[in-house]
Amino acid sequence: MGQKTALYQQHLDMGGKIVDFSGWDMPLHYGSQKEEHLQVRASAGMFDVSHMTVVDVKGGDAKDYLRHLLANDVGRLNTSGKALYTGMLNEDGGVVDDLIVYAMGTPGSAGEWFRLVVNCGTRKKDLDWMDKHAARFEVAMTERPEMALVAVQGPQAIDKVGAVLADNQKSALAGLTVFHGAPAGEWFLARTGYTGEDGLEIMLPEADVSKFWQDLSAVGVKPCGLGARDTLRLEAGMNLYGSDMDERVSPLAANMGWSVAWEPEDRDFIGRKALEQQRLKGCPEKLVGLVLKERGVLRAHQKVIIEGVGEGEITSGSFAPSLGHSVALARVPAATATSAEVEMRGKRIKVSVVKPCFVRQGKQVFA
Structure with a gap:
C-alpha cells in the first residue's frame, strides 16, 4: 500500500481506478480517460495533486539562496504572489527537478519569503539537494505535508471555483492574473496549471479539502485522474520529469531554455558555467x-x-x-x-x- 492523500476515500467513492504513482495511491481515471481529457478542454475538471511537495523558504538570505539554487531568477518576482517556472540544475547543467516558485510576503521587505512546489517522485532528492546548498545561507526550509492541493482546469474553471468559495476567498480570486497567486486565510489560490488551459491550483488545509472537492462536484466539475493529466500536458507541450528531462539532460536540450535567466551576468546559479559552454558551442x-x-x-x-x-x-x-x-x-x-x-x-x-x-x-x- 502506498501513501494516501486526504481525498483517497473520495476517489474510491467516485469510482477511481487506483494505481501506484511514485509511492502514492492515486486515481488513474474514473471510468474514461478520454472523457476526462475532453471535459477539461470543454468545461472544467479537477485533479487531486496533493502528492506534490510544498516547501516554504524563509530567512534573511532566502532570495539570494534561491537565486543561486535555481536557473530562473526569483529576483524578477517583484509583486506578492507572482510565480515563475524554473529548473533546479546540477553542476553539469542537468535538471535535478523542475518546479514552480511563488513570491510570498512583500518582495524586497524583511518579510519576503517564497513557496516552492516540486515533484513528488523527486521529493527526497530535491530536499537533500536544497539542504546541501543551503549551508552558507541564512535560510530555513519547511515542508508543508498538511497542505492539500487541488488543480481545477478548463475554460469554466475559474467561474466554477468562484461559485463555491467563501467571500474572502472570492476576493483573493478577483483580479488574479495568469501565473499569480493570492492568499485567503490558510488557503492559497494560484492561476497556474499543467494542462494548457486556464485554471487554478489551490493549496488548502487537508481538513478543508474533502468539502471543497464535494462542493466542486456539486457545481459540475468532474474528477480527473493521472491519465488525462498526462495527455493534457502532452498536448500542451509541457515536460514530464523523468521522461522529457532529468539529471542527464540540459534545459537547452529540453525546450526549457526560456526558463534560464542569463541576466544579470554576475548571478552565479548552479549549472551556469556548463550551460554557458553548451550555448557557446551550440547544443x-x-x-x-x-x-x-x-x-x-x-x-x-x-x-x-x-x-x-x-x-x-x-x-x-x-x-x-x-x-x-x-x-x-x-x-x-x-x-x-x-x-x-x-x-x-x-x-x-x-x-x-x-x-x-x-x-x-x-x-x-x-x-
Missing part, C-alpha cells in the same frame, strides 16, 4: 514535437530517424484526444528540420516535426 540536441495523422500511436523510447542527419528518441507520446491522432515529444539532433520517420513495429512511419506544443486553450497551434 547538439533539441526537443521537438512529432505529429502522426495516420493510424498508430507514438510511444516513448521509439527511435526517430532523420535522413542525412541522425537519430533521436521519443521521450513522451500518446494518442491526443483533442486532435484525434497521435503526437509526441522527441529529442533529436539540432539540425532536424520538418520531417522524420519513427520506427514502429519494424516499419518506418513518416511524421511531421513541429514546435513542441500542439494544443492551447482547446485549439490546435501547429500548422
Whole structure:
C-alpha cells in the first residue's frame, strides 16, 4: 500500500481506478480517460495533486539562496504572489527537478519569503539537494505535508471555483492574473496549471479539502485522474520529469531554455558555467514535437530517424484526444528540420516535426 492523500476515500467513492504513482495511491481515471481529457478542454475538471511537495523558504538570505539554487531568477518576482517556472540544475547543467516558485510576503521587505512546489517522485532528492546548498545561507526550509492541493482546469474553471468559495476567498480570486497567486486565510489560490488551459491550483488545509472537492462536484466539475493529466500536458507541450528531462539532460536540450535567466551576468546559479559552454558551442540536441495523422500511436523510447542527419528518441507520446491522432515529444539532433520517420513495429512511419506544443486553450497551434 502506498501513501494516501486526504481525498483517497473520495476517489474510491467516485469510482477511481487506483494505481501506484511514485509511492502514492492515486486515481488513474474514473471510468474514461478520454472523457476526462475532453471535459477539461470543454468545461472544467479537477485533479487531486496533493502528492506534490510544498516547501516554504524563509530567512534573511532566502532570495539570494534561491537565486543561486535555481536557473530562473526569483529576483524578477517583484509583486506578492507572482510565480515563475524554473529548473533546479546540477553542476553539469542537468535538471535535478523542475518546479514552480511563488513570491510570498512583500518582495524586497524583511518579510519576503517564497513557496516552492516540486515533484513528488523527486521529493527526497530535491530536499537533500536544497539542504546541501543551503549551508552558507541564512535560510530555513519547511515542508508543508498538511497542505492539500487541488488543480481545477478548463475554460469554466475559474467561474466554477468562484461559485463555491467563501467571500474572502472570492476576493483573493478577483483580479488574479495568469501565473499569480493570492492568499485567503490558510488557503492559497494560484492561476497556474499543467494542462494548457486556464485554471487554478489551490493549496488548502487537508481538513478543508474533502468539502471543497464535494462542493466542486456539486457545481459540475468532474474528477480527473493521472491519465488525462498526462495527455493534457502532452498536448500542451509541457515536460514530464523523468521522461522529457532529468539529471542527464540540459534545459537547452529540453525546450526549457526560456526558463534560464542569463541576466544579470554576475548571478552565479548552479549549472551556469556548463550551460554557458553548451550555448557557446551550440547544443547538439533539441526537443521537438512529432505529429502522426495516420493510424498508430507514438510511444516513448521509439527511435526517430532523420535522413542525412541522425537519430533521436521519443521521450513522451500518446494518442491526443483533442486532435484525434497521435503526437509526441522527441529529442533529436539540432539540425532536424520538418520531417522524420519513427520506427514502429519494424516499419518506418513518416511524421511531421513541429514546435513542441500542439494544443492551447482547446485549439490546435501547429500548422
